[in-house]
Structure formats: C-alpha cells, structure tokens
Amino acid sequence: MSVVRSNFDTDITNTKLNYPKNNEHGDYASAIAMEVGKKIRKNPLEIAKEFQEQLEGKFSEIDRIEIAGPGFLNFYAKRKFFSRQIMRVHALSERWGWGDSFAGEEILLEYTSPNLFKPLHVGNLVGNIIGESIARLFETQGATLRRINYPSDIGLTVAKSVWGLQESDGDPKSINDLGSAYRFGNETYELDEEAKGGIEAVNQSLYTNDNTKITALWQQGKETSLAHLDKLCRQLGTRFDAVIFESEASPIGYALVHKHTGGKYGIFEKDDGAIIFQGEKNGLHTRVFINSQDLPTYETKDLGNFLLKQKKYPNWTRSITVTGNEQREYFQVIIAAIRAVFEIDNNHSLEHIATGFLTLAGGEKMSSRKGHVLTGESLLIDLQEEAVIRAKETRADDVQSLAQQIATAALKYQILRQTVGSNIVFNKKQAFSFEGDSGPYLQYSYARCLSVITKAKEIGIAHFEEDNSAVPNTVYPIERLVCRFEETVGTAVQTRSPHHLVTHLTEIASVFNSFYAVERIADASDPYAPYKVAITQSVAQTLKNGLWILGVAAPERM
RNA sequence: CUCCUCGUAGCUCAGUUGGAUAGAGCAACUCCCUUCUAAGGAGUAGGUCGUAGGUUCAAUUCCUACCGAGGAGGCCA
Numbered sequence: 001m002s003v004v005r006s007n008f009d010t011d012i013t014n015t016k017l018n019y020p021k022n023n024e025h026g027d028y029a030s031a032i033a034m035e036v037g038k039k040i041r042k043n044p045l046e047i048a049k050e051f052q053e054q055l056e057g058k059f060s061e062i063d064r065i066e067i068a069g070p071g072f073l074n075f076y077a078k079r080k081f082f083s084r085q086i087m088r089v090h091a092l093s094e095r096w097g098w099g100d101s102f103a104g105e106e107i108l109l110e111y112t113s114p115n116l117f118k119p120l121h122v123g124n125l126v127g128n129i130i131g132e133s134i135a136r137l138f139e140t141q142g143a144t145l146r147r148i149n150y151p152s153d154i155g156l157t158v159a160k161s162v163w164g165l166q167e168s169d170g171d172p173k174s175i176n177d178l179g180s181a182y183r184f185g186n187e188t189y190e191l192d193e194e195a196k197g198g199i200e201a202v203n204q205s206l207y208t209n210d211n212t213k214i215t216a217l218w219q220q221g222k223e224t225s226l227a228h229l230d231k232l233c234r235q236l237g238t239r240f241d242a243v244i245f246e247s248e249a250s251p252i253g254y255a256l257v258h259k260h261t262g263g264k265y266g267i268f269e270k271d272d273g274a275i276i277f278q279g280e281k282n283g284l285h286t287r288v289f290i291n292s293q294d295l296p297t298y299e300t301k302d303l304g305n306f307l308l309k310q311k312k313y314p315n316w317t318r319s320i321t322v323t324g325n326e327q328r329e330y331f332q333v334i335i336a337a338i339r340a341v342f343e344i345d346n347n348h349s350l351e352h353i354a355t356g357f358l359t360l361a362g363g364e365k366m367s368s369r370k371g372h373v374l375t376g377e378s379l380l381i382d383l384q385e386e387a388v389i390r391a392k393e394t395r396a397d398d399v400q401s402l403a404q405q406i407a408t409a410a411l412k413y414q415i416l417r418q419t420v421g422s423n424i425v426f427n428k429k430q431a432f433s434f435e436g437d438s439g440p441y442l443q444y445s446y447a448r449c450l451s452v453i454t455k456a457k458e459i460g461i462a463h464f465e466e467d468n469s470a471v472p473n474t475v476y477p478i479e480r481l482v483c484r485f486e487e488t489v490g491t492a493v494q495t496r497s498p499h500h501l502v503t504h505l506t507e508i509a510s511v512f513n514s515f516y517a518v519e520r521i522a523d524a525s526d527p528y529a530p531y532k533v534a535i536t537q538s539v540a541q542t543l544k545n546g547l548w549i550l551g552v553a554a555p556e557r558m
Numbered sequence: 559c560u561c562c563u564c565g566u567a568g569c570u571c572a573g574u575u576g577g578a579u580a581g582a583g584c585a586a587c588u589c590c591c592u593u594c595u596a597a598g599g600a601g602u603a604g605g606u607c608g609u610a611g612g613u614u615c616a617a618u619u620c621c622u623a624c625c626g627a628g629g630a631g632g633c634c635a
Binding site: 018019020021022025029031034035037038044068069070071072115152155156157271272273274275276277278279283284285286287288289290291292293295297298301325326327328329330332354356357390393394395406414417418419421422423424425427429430433434435436437438440441443444445447448451452453454455456459484487488491495499500502503506507510513514516517518520521522523536557558 | 561562563564569570571572573574575576577578579580581582583584590593594595597598599600614615616628629630631632633634635
C-alpha cells in the first residue's frame with residue numbers, strides 16, 4: 001500500500017491517505033480531490049473522476065477505486081492484499097513493526113533521574129515508564145540507544161537526609177532508615193532554626209568534602225539508594241548504560257559557565273553579583289546559572305551533565321531528556337544555552353520530553369494505609385498482592401512471577417495509555433480491577449491467542465499456504481487492524497507518543513476477542529481454519545511486539 | 559502582569575495532524591460459559607466537543623477574545 005501512499009505525497013498537496021472509519025468507504029481514502037479542487041477552482045467531483053481514471057488498474061493490490069460524497073476517493077484493497085500481510089507478519093516475526101527511520105542514529109536518552117536519599121514517589125515512575133517505552137520505540141527504528149540516569153545526589157534535599165541520618169543514628173545501609181531520615185530532616189528544617197543551620201552546614205560539607213564522617217554517611221547512603229533504585233528499575237524493565245551524578249556535573253558546569261562569561265562573545269553575563277543567561281533575547285526566560293554566593297544552580301549542573309554525556313558518547317546524534325512538565329520552559333532555556341556553549345550544529349538535535357503529574361483519582365489521598373507517601377514500590381507490591389489472587393486461578397507455572405508481570409503491566413498501562421505530558425489521574429480502582437482497557441487485558445488476549453494456536457497444533461490444523469489454503473471472501477476486521485501496526489509504531493516514534501501504540505494494541509485485542517467469540521478458529525472441519533489460525537498467530541505476534549515496546553511482559557499462559 | 563499546557567459521555571481517556579454518522583473502558587441496566595481461556599463477548603442508555611465569533615466546500619482539530627484548571631517566570635530543583 002505504500003505505493004499508493006507515495007503517489008500522493010507530492011508537492012501539490014499534503015493530503016495523505018487515511019483510514020475511513022466505516023468499512024463501506026473502502027480500505028483507504030483520500031480527500032485530495034477536494035483539496036486540489038479548492039486550489040484550481042474546479043468541481044472536486046470532476047477531479048476525483050480524473051484521478052479515478054488515471055489510477056484505475058495502476059496498483060496491483062487495489063481492487064477498485066470509488067468516488068463518494070463530495071469527492072472522496074475510496075480505495076478497496078484486494079482480498080489477497082490482507083492475506084499477504086498476514087503472511088508478512090509471520091515472516092518478519094520478531095521484527096514485525098520494525099523499521100529503519102532512525103538507523104545510524106545514536107540517541108542519548110536521559111530519564112528517571114530521581115532524587116537519591118528520598119523514597120521514590122509513584123510520580124517518579126512516570127518518567128521511567130515513558131522514557132523506557134520511548135527508548136524501545138527508537139530501537140525498533142534502528143537507533144542505538146544510550147539510556148542515561150542522572151540522579152540528584154547533592155543539594156539541600158540530600159543534606160536533609162544525611163543530617164537526619166546523623167542525628168537519629170540511622171543505618172545508611174538501610175533504605176527504610178534513609179526514608180525516615182529524610183522525613184525527619186525535612187520536617188525539622190521547617191520547624192527548628194538551629195537544625196536548619198545544621199542542615200545547611202551539612203550541605204556545604206557535601207560540596208567541599210571537609211567532613212569525613214559526613215562524606216562517609218553520604219557515600220554509603222548513596223550506594224544504598226542507588227542499589228534500591230536499580231532493583232526497582234529492573235523490575236520495570238530498565239537497565240541504564242550510564243549514570244551521571246549531579247555532584248560530578250556540578251564542578252564541570254561551574255567551570256564551563258565561568259569560561260563563557262563576559263567578553264565580546266560571552267554567552268553568560270554578570271548581573272547583580274550572579275551569572276545569568278539572557279533568555280529573553282530569544283523569547284525565553286532569563287535564568288541564573290551561578291548565584292551571588294558563587295554556587296552553581298541546577299542550570300549549570302545540566303551544562304556539566306551534557307559535557308559528560310558528550311564525552312562518554314562522542315558520536316551521539318540526538319540528545320533527549322525526559323522530565324516532568326513543570327520543567328518545560330526551563331528546558332527551553334537549557335537547550336538554548338547548551339546550543340550556544342557547545343556550538344551544536346544542525347546534524348545534532350536536542351529535545352525535551354515533558355511528562356505529566358500523577359495524582360490519585362477522586363478523593364483517594366496520596367498516602368498508603370500506613371500514612372506514608374504512596375511510593376512506587378508500595379504501589380507495585382499492593383498491585384502484586386492483588387494479582388496473586390487472580391494468578392492462582394490461572395494455568396501459570398509460576399504464580400509469583402506472573403503476578404509481578406501483571407502488576408507492572410497494570411501500572412504501565414495506566415501511565416502509557418494517555419498523551420505524554422498530560423497529567424495522569426491514577427485510578428487505583430481501575431488499575432486493580434485488571435479488566436477492561438488494561439495491561440492485563442492485553443496480556444490475557446495474547447495468552448488466549450497462544451492457547452488457540454496450541455490447540456490448533458494438537459488437532460493437526462494444517463499450516464496456511466498462500467496457494468493451497470482457502471481464504472474466506474470477506475476480510476475480517478481484525479486483519480485490517482493487524483496490518484496497520486507497522487504504521488502505528490511509525491507515528492508513535494515520530495511523535496514520541498507510546499499512547500498511540502497502546503490505543504492500537506487495545507483495539508487489536510478487543511477486535512480479536514470479538515472475532516474469537518463468534519468464529520470457531522481451531523476447527524478441524526473448517527476449510528478456513530488454517531487461515532484463521534494464521535490470523536491468530538499474526539495477532540499474537542503483533543501483541544507480543546507491541547507489548548515489548550511498552551516494556552510490558554507477554555506471559556504465555558494465564 | 560507575561561508566557562506555556564490543557565478543557566470531549568457521570569468518571570478516566572482516545573480521536574488517524576482539516577474530512578464522511580465524535581469513539582473506548584469504568585460505573586448503570588439486559589443478555590451469553592455441555593463449544594479453542596468469562597481477566598472475555600453481544601446489546602441498551604449516556605454528547606450544544608468550555609463559551610462566543612472567524613477562516614474553509616468541510617472545524618473536536620486552525621485563528622481571535624472570554625471563562626475555567628494546572629504549570630513556568632534572575633539567585634530552589
């Protein structure tokens with residue numbers, strides 16, 4: 001069908017083929033006649049007629065072209081087109097849906113980037129889940145991905161924890177002690193002037209490294225916190241290629257800013273004792289990079305971070321940072337500053353992807369039963385407990401591991417289903433139900449496909465062969481949907497929007513389940529059985545490949 | 559005050575980049591397991607697409623104004 005597409009992607013028009021909502025309007029449709037008609041002031045119906053005559057018989061896959069409504073061109077594909085696509089899915093197998101639109105690119109993708117020494121809030125997981133999915137999307141298009149974690153290991157929040165550890169004699173090897181140390185430090189900072197001074201002193205010491213006891217606590221706590229994070233990330237399916245600490249980036253950024261301050265070609269300038277970047281010249285905000293106490297701000301650290309990334313991966317072509325959307329405007333400034341400082345040319349691109357906030361639905365408070373903040377971890381544990389109950393009734397060999405797969409699927413689905421950047425209302429009730437539009441629904445549909453395929457094998461349904469097997473005249477809706485998968489992956493990558501994929505997979509699962517409900521697939525007496533099984537296989541493959549991109553496991557039995 | 563993002567069914571969200579009758583799930587009400595997995599399927603009901611203008615053959619989609627929500631705006635991140 002790409003032949004048809006390319007034929008229309010001309011200079012005269014930006015009209016593309018689209019999928020009619022109604023099958024009666026063909027398999028593909030174009031509004032080109034209306035658009036051209038407007039430009040040359042001619043009746044669209046006449047133009048459509050011309051197109052029709054010119055295109056008729058030009059495409060081997062097209063059965064006929066019809067004109068409808070005010071001048072739509074409706075293309076009806078041949079039956080064989082679909083059965084060939086189904087065979088193609090089978091042939092491409094693991095690579096079905098993959099492409100090469102980013103081949104040769106080396107992409108630096110920074111995401112997750114949490115505050116160490118602090119419990120991971122569910123919201124922190126959003127960036128990880130979206131980031132991982134975007135990484136995988138790029139990987140399907142031939143790019144080499146460098147997953148980068150840029151945790152904050154220095155600064156006031158860290159100082160609060162370290163101070164808390166010191167005061168409460170907490171064990172820096174215990175993740176729970178780190179959490180309570182942070183809460184203690186954070187609360188005391190607000191209430192007690194003297195303690196506030198102490199925390200600020202700790203903060204200073206972290207920068208200057210002048211107190212061995214504090215440094216030791218810090219390093220031990222950092223290790224604990226990192227190990228814990230690593231464990232959680234693995235459960236979610238992420239493994240980072242590089243970790244760059246804010247504490248490393250800080251002095252490097254500091255030197256960079258000073259190097260480019262003042263003078264004729266200075267990028268930064270001194271103002272009121274601070275060093276700033278004049279963003280207003282480019283319609284952005286002016287931001288302070290080094291404050292009047294000569295301390296680097298987050299902006300400066302991000303510059304240092306970039307230098308470290310570039311040094312580690314000198315052949316990068318694209319650098320993408322995923323953060324919360326409150327940093328949207330902030331990142332426009334950072335990108336402008338990086339472009340100026342590092343003289344980035346047009347062959348390299350810098351992008352920022354903003355993710356939304358996560359809140360809990362209708363009245364549910366952001367606290368668990370114990371009255372603590374709802375951490376990503378505790379939510380996963382709760383989900384898993386719920387999943388175990390269901391998993392026990394399944395055919396799975398390993399109940400615990402299935403429950404874990406279901407739990408992560410449920411969480412990821414809720415986050416990946418909607419447009420990146422819009423705020424996410426986490427519906428606990430919905431996530432825990434595992435029904436309807438959900439991660440487990442996709443997994444269940446996949447397992448169901450496999451079960452049918454297994455049965456087909458058992459009763460000896462023949463393999464589908466293009467020349468020997470029978471194919472029903474009418475095209476099943478599920479066939480059309482499966483064919484579009486490749487294109488969906490493409491738009492998801494282009495727009496950095498995994499939700500397009502989620503929507504499409506959900507639709508595939510839903511339409512397949514309807515197909516399953518009315519059609520008997522593995523029926524030895526049905527001449528179409530080989531084809532129906534082939535369709536089922538293509539659905540399974542599509543779901544599997546799609547779930548992989550989302551970072552969701554595809555259990556074979558449930 | 560300025561800028562950014564958003565407003566679609568009771569709730570949570572899609573809407574193929576301007577196309578044909580605006581779609582799902584949840585919740586409500588009906589049905590369907592002696593048939594390949596009921597975490598499923600079929601159906602009913604639910605909409606002035608925030609409001610008002612404008613551009614267009616065609617607007618949920620683009621432009622303007624207003625209303626409402628959230629965010630950002632030189633020494634926090």
